[in-house]
Amino acid sequence: MPAPSKPISADSSRRWFLSVKSRLRHLRSPRSSLLPIDHHHPREWSHDNHGTPLHPSGITEATATELNEILQQRLVSLVDLRLTLKHIHWNVVGPGFMAVHEMLDDHVEGTRAAADEVAERIATLGGIPNGLPGFLTTARTWDDCSLGRGVVEAHLGALDKVYDGVIADHRAAAEAAAKVDPVTEDMLIAQTGKLELYQWFVRAHIENTSGELMSGDARTEIEAAAAAATASPMAKRSHSRSLSPSLTHTRRRFEACVIGHPSPGGRSA
Numbered sequence: 001m002p003a004p005s006k007p008i009s010a011d012s013s014r015r016w017f018l019s020v021k022s023r024l025r026h027l028r029s030p031r032s033s034l035l036p037i038d039h040h041h042p043r044e045w046s047h048d049n050h051g052t053p054l055h056p057s058g059i060t061e062a063t064a065t066e067l068n069e070i071l072q073q074r075l076v077s078l079v080d081l082r083l084t085l086k087h088i089h090w091n092v093v094g095p096g097f098m099a100v101h102e103m104l105d106d107h108v109e110g111t112r113a114a115a116d117e118v119a120e121r122i123a124t125l126g127g128i129p130n131g132l133p134g135f136l137t138t139a140r141t142w143d144d145c146s147l148g149r150g151v152v153e154a155h156l157g158a159l160d161k162v163y164d165g166v167i168a169d170h171r172a173a174a175e176a177a178a179k180v181d182p183v184t185e186d187m188l189i190a191q192t193g194k195l196e197l198y199q200w201f202v203r204a205h206i207e208n209t210s211g212e213l214m215s216g217d218a219r220t221e222i223e224a225a226a227a228a229a230t231a232s233p234m235a236k237r238s239h240s241r242s243l244s245p246s247l248t249h250t251r252r253r254f255e256a257c258v259i260g261h262p263s264p265g266g267r268s269a
């Protein structure tokens with residue numbers, strides 16, 4: 001019969017813990033890989049054990065630093081876009097809801113994949129990609145989407161402006177990358193093509209039969225949302241049947257859906 005085990009004292013369990021800890025010490029990662037992320041300097045480099053920066057051969061440290069600065073801003077933009085698309089997916093209402101609700105999930109998936117690709121390119125170039133929520137809010141130069149629950153035309157009018165900003169910045173990033181690294185340029189060009197396709201899908205919902213956007217020449221997201229909501233066939237129908245006193249009423253109802261203050265502009269970085 002086995003002897004009854006002795007009760008373990010706090011002292012002996014502490015001694016056991018310290019001895020295991022010291023035996024495992026050699027298994028710890030090198031200190032360089034345990035450094036915290038510097039949220040204000042996302043260009044920080046990974047190095048090997050000899051202090052050599054880790055990046056593909058043929059890319060100089062200066063080039064990789066320059067590319068990572070551009071790519072980090074694209075990562076912020078894409079992660080923000082993905083969250084904004086989900087916000088719209090959850091809050092869009094009215095005729096056309098299901099088509100738009102489902103379409104947006106495709107955009108979310110494509111944007112998630114693009115963000116992943118950009119982050120992994122940063123890591124490949126020896127940088128440390130940062131897509132953490134706290135960093136996003138300090139690195140971006142635009143406000144959150146100002147719409148809460150809103151009709152299809154309002155949300156898509158605003159989303160068209162969002163895509164304007166993201167696409168313009170992606171094109172500019174591809175142009176800058178072209179001067180130093182065709183691989184990064186190629187990635188950004190392919191992503192820009194996808195973003196432009198998504199914008200076309202959005203615009204197809206807010207065009208009239210003459211091919212003009214219901215949001216007209218609105219400059220900001222909030223202006224575009226108001227213009228598209230007011231010009232929507234539903235708003236016009238209710239106006240002609242006198243169910244609503246005027247289009248001003250539609251615009252007032254739209255404004256009641258707006259949360260917070262209007263965004264001052266697009267989401268160009």
Ligand SMILES: [Fe+2]
Nearest residue numbers: 089090101105
């Ligand atoms: Fe969903």
